[in-house]
Amino acid sequence: MSKKSFNFTIEPWSVIHENKEYHTPIFNLLQRKMRLEAKDEKNEGEFYVLEAPEWVNVIPITTNEEVVLVEQYRYGIEQPTLEIPGGMVDPGEQPLQSIKRELVEETGYNSGNWSSLGKVSSNPAIMTNYTHLFLAKDCELIASDKPEGDDNERINVHLLPMDDFLDLVADGTIHHSIMVAAVARLLLERQT
Structure with a gap:
C-alpha cells in the first residue's frame, strides 16, 4: 500500500463570527458565519455545526x-x-x-x-x-x-x-x- 500523502488544493473558509445557539450535555449547536476569499471569488455563508467532545x-x-x-x-x-x-x-x-x-x-x-x-x-x-x-x-x-x-x-x-x-x-x-x-x-x- 502506498505511503504517499495527498496535497489538498481547495481554499479554506475563515470564521468571521461564531455564536453558540444551543447547549446540551453531549454537544453544542454553533452558528458560524464564514467567508471564502479565493482568487476570483468572494463568498460568505452561515453554517450550523455540532461541537462535540472527542x-x-x-x-x-x-x-x-x-x-x-x-x-x-x-x-x-x-x-x-x-x-x-x-x-x-x-x-x-x-x-x-x-x-x-x-x-x-x-x-x-x-x-x-x-x-x-x-x-x-x-x-x-x-x-x-x-x-x-x-x-x-x-x-x-x-x-x-x-x-x-x-x-x-x-x-x-x-x-x-x-x-x-x-x-x-x-x-x-x-x-x-x-x-x-x-x-x-x-x-x-x-x-x-
Missing part, C-alpha cells in the same frame, strides 16, 4: 480470538444495535485513558495490549470532533457483574469469533458507520 472506540479481542461486542438501544434510529465498545473522552482524559475506562465499564473486559488504529472525522460536514480508534488484544474478563451503563443505557455483552463478527459487518447487521470505519482500519492494518 469520541473513542475499540475492537477488543479476547485470548480466545473472540470479539467483545455490546448490544444496546439507540434512540436516534429507535432500534437496538450491535457495536464495539466506545464512548466520549471525558474532560482531562486522553483518548487511550477514556477507551480503557469505557471497555471495562461497558463489558467488564480489560487488556494490557493496546494499539492505535488512528482517528476518523466523526462527521466532518456538521461535526467538529474526531473518533479515536483502538485495538485491544488478549482481553480478559475482570468484572463478572452485568455492566452498568449510564442511567438510560442498558448493555448486553456478546462474544463472537472474528469471522462471524466480520460477516455481521458485511451483511449490515453491524452498521454504525464509525464502527465500520474501525473495522476498515483493522483490515487495512492486517494487509501491511
Whole structure:
C-alpha cells in the first residue's frame, strides 16, 4: 500500500463570527458565519455545526480470538444495535485513558495490549470532533457483574469469533458507520 500523502488544493473558509445557539450535555449547536476569499471569488455563508467532545472506540479481542461486542438501544434510529465498545473522552482524559475506562465499564473486559488504529472525522460536514480508534488484544474478563451503563443505557455483552463478527459487518447487521470505519482500519492494518 502506498505511503504517499495527498496535497489538498481547495481554499479554506475563515470564521468571521461564531455564536453558540444551543447547549446540551453531549454537544453544542454553533452558528458560524464564514467567508471564502479565493482568487476570483468572494463568498460568505452561515453554517450550523455540532461541537462535540472527542469520541473513542475499540475492537477488543479476547485470548480466545473472540470479539467483545455490546448490544444496546439507540434512540436516534429507535432500534437496538450491535457495536464495539466506545464512548466520549471525558474532560482531562486522553483518548487511550477514556477507551480503557469505557471497555471495562461497558463489558467488564480489560487488556494490557493496546494499539492505535488512528482517528476518523466523526462527521466532518456538521461535526467538529474526531473518533479515536483502538485495538485491544488478549482481553480478559475482570468484572463478572452485568455492566452498568449510564442511567438510560442498558448493555448486553456478546462474544463472537472474528469471522462471524466480520460477516455481521458485511451483511449490515453491524452498521454504525464509525464502527465500520474501525473495522476498515483493522483490515487495512492486517494487509501491511
